Amino acid sequence: MERDVRLAQLVSTHFMLTYYRYFERYGVRLATYGFVSQYAPPVVPPNGSAWFINPIFPAKSLPPNADGSLTPNPLWMDDFVAIVNKGRAKGE
Numbered sequence: 348m349e350r351d352v353r354l355a356q357l358v359s360t361h362f363m364l365t366y367y368r369y370f371e372r373y374g375v376r377l378a379t380y381g382f383v384s385q386y387a388p389p390v391v392p393p394n395g396s397a398w399f400i401n402p403i404f405p406a407k408s409l410p411p412n413a414d415g416s417l418t419p420n421p422l423w424m425d426d427f428v429a430i431v432n433k434g435r436a437k438g439e
Contacts, residue, residue, distance in 0.1 A: 362423060362426070363380075381402035382403050383406050384404070384405045403420055
C-alpha cells in the first residue's frame with residue numbers, strides 16, 4: 348500500500364481521463380495502451396526509467412492477487428474502467 352501511495356505521487360491524478368478528454372476534443376478515434384506487461388528489469392535504480400509500471404496489468408512488476416489473477420495497476424485502473432464504460436454507453 349505504501350508503495351502504491353508513493354507511485355501515485357509520481358503521476359498526475361487521473362492522467363488517463365485527462366488524455367481521453369484531449370482525444371475526444373481533437374477527434375482521436377484510436378489510441379493504444381499497454382494491457383499486460385511482459386517484461387520488467389530485475390532491479391531499477393532510483394534514477395532509472397520505470398516505464399514497465401505503465402500497463403493496465405503490470406504482471407512483471409506487481410505480484411498476482413491471492414487467487415492468481417493479475418493485479419490491476421493502482422495508478423489508473425479506475426480511469427481505464429471509466430473510459431471503457433463510457434465507450435460502452437455510447438455504443439462504441
